[in-house]
Amino acid sequence: MEAKPIEITAKAKEEIRRLAPAHGGVPLRIAVTRGGCAGWEYQVAFATAQPGDIEWEEGEIRIAVDRASVDRLAGSVLDYQGGLSGAGFRFRNPHARGTCGCGISFEA
Template identity: 40%
Template sequence: MPAETRVLTISDSAARRVAFLIAQEDRPGLMLRLTVSGGGCSGFQYGFNFDDAVNEDDHVFENAGTKVVTDDCSLDLLNGSTLDFVEDLMGAAFQIKNPNATASCGCGNSFAV
């Protein structure tokens, strides 16, 4: 039986923003690392940082040449999610539309399953 395919979608807007931020770093080969860890006001919290390494348990997702990497445990909680970048009157921020989340905090940085 084939293994279940897990996916993380990167919106075009998020891909453009990540590419812009990486260009500011002036370090070729950087990717956005998206992690999930325990904590936050709802139980789990998202983490964002740049990385130039792909570890053995990592999964890499790509849109228009922009790469987002996440570890296997985080992908269990992110599976089916979309990473988006939204600009509105309140500001600009990355948002994760996570179908696995049963609740989230007002700031959108933490969630419960």
């Protein structure tokens, strides 16, 4: 098995586990694409893994990371922040030189 390119916190695992049943057993797929106000943006969605994705399971959750995104994600931590305002998945990415106010895009 290949090394996992990102770490998933306990809070993020809990939220993925909560959401997964509504998505028919597909993994949480993570990618980085060009876009957003800072140049790169995270794509996080329950979706079918694509050929070449790095896939693994942690307990009952399945994760897939786009192979083309690995260099921009390596060493990152995926966390989940709850609450009434601004709830959602958050990345701590050692490659991000800056982020935008929306928290979805970053500069690398």
